[in-house]
Amino acid sequence: MLKKYKPFLRASAMDLMAYKFNILIWVIVTIFEVVCLIFLWLAVYSSSEGGMDASINGFTYKEMIAYVVLTTVFGFVTFNNDTMWHINQDIIKGTIGNYVIKPISYRGKFVASNLGSFLMMGLLFGLPLYGISLGVLIGIGFLPIVSVWDFIAHIGLFLVSSVLACLLNDTIAYLFGILCFYTSSAWGLNSLKTTVISFLSGALLPLAFFSPIFRDIVGYMPFAGMSQNPILILMMKYDYWQSLKVILISLAWLIILELFVKLLFSHAIKKVTVQGG
């Protein structure tokens, strides 16, 4: 059953290879961004009351810098889907018909191609980037040194939560993509999606920086699992129980959202008026 989605997985992985120069430029730009953020946080900490030893909302400056670096690598490896753009193109050009008349699910096709590019990005850039940043961060004492078993266990939990984050991100992109059936334009929806995700996922700022009530509510929303939680697992700020809890929350959301988009799609597809038909 799943075998028929394999070509999509393979194709998107191959596509990434074709755009390796683009990605390289993207890496360089991202490094600049990280350097800027590091200086920003250094300035924030040095001007705070406690000076460089202060802990702001539970983060020392060392942890904050580790968080910034790892979040950037994470975003780079995990969030490279263009599901929404593809759906919008399929609606505008009417090519959605091509998928409707094939015995595959439209959703399944996107899951397969996103897992494909996630795997390829992980192997090609994730391994070296995580390796270097973890090595450096631990080496200069920004991340704690733990026993080998703890380290391996956290890496394992991190990988699980990464896959969940990738799928959650794709599901939400798909959800917004399906909404394009109703609005017939993606531009506004896309900026809404980007803002909401970067704000509520902790990619911009750890959720600890928000007020406690807001933080608790956001903690139970699907967004925290898309960036902050995997990073805090990797940084070993979460113990096993907390890690397991956030992974289960992500899994539950993934199932709920997946069922929801299935219902939404079957409603939306009735709205299709294929362009130029």
Added chain:
Amino acid sequence: MIEVKSLTKVFRKPIRGRGVLGMLKTLFSRKYKEIRAVDDVSFDIGEGEIVGYIGSNGAGKSTTIKMMCGILTPTSGKVLVNGREPYVKRKVVAKEIGVVFGQKTQLWWDIPLIESFKVLKEIYQVSEEDYKSRMEFLSSVLGIDEFLTQPVRTLSLGQRMRADLAASMLHNPKILFLDEPTIGMDVLVKEKIRQAIHALNAKYHTTVVLTTHDMVDIENLCSRIIMIEKGKIIYDGPLGDIKHRFGNIKTLTLTIPANINPQEVKPYSEEVDLITEKDKVMLRFDADKVKLEDVVQYAFSNYQAIDMKISDISIEDVVKKILAQQEEEKHAKEI
């Protein structure tokens, strides 16, 4: 094989005002215009039939085809393909049908053609043996061997069409929907595509539903014709009947020099309709009753002509004639 029962599709289109002011108005109040693209259409198509579904532009052909293959959901009425509603049981029905839209390719634009076929093989779960034997047959009738390794975007329109046709047949569907398969092709490619459709129909007993604007397509391929105009069926029956009703109508169009008034040309006989335009004279006649050579000879000995063209009756003409006949019949009944 296919049952269509009082199928109706209504599109709601917002009425937009003109200019910037009109655009602003539609932001606040929207009025919709209902368009009945397909209006209470019913027919049955049996296994192995090749049916021409024809009509002028915007008559509702493509909308019907899209409902038959599950892309559009009908407003009311239903379609049964092999006993199932395609827009409900999409994935099941998808395995039993093949679809080609002449204006849009379903092949992956950037990858070599052969890779597209391999993807389709996996999507439709075609076994290795079936794949090989079908590819052999399809390349022999469609001649796709020569460009199998080229990316689809580099193919010519004719090559792409042949590739699309092969792609839609790879899983051996019971029904093949072809929406304008010969649009924009030259005569040789058209002929090749027609032969291929015949060969497929003969070998796999595939039911074919095709829309076209080409009278030659219809004469060569279809045993039955369903004709639609403004969303309603105006004719459903064998091809022979249509030919019998309209005969072998040909039109001879002459372009005459500017200094001659077209009103002054003499008619040939009562059996030839004479239509005159600014610098054109058109002679329309039934080639079974009046000899083509005679008309041409007459035309050239009597008129001064710069250019001439002989054309067969077009679908639009047939539609017009059918509508006119129906109108007459209605009048006759009322009297």
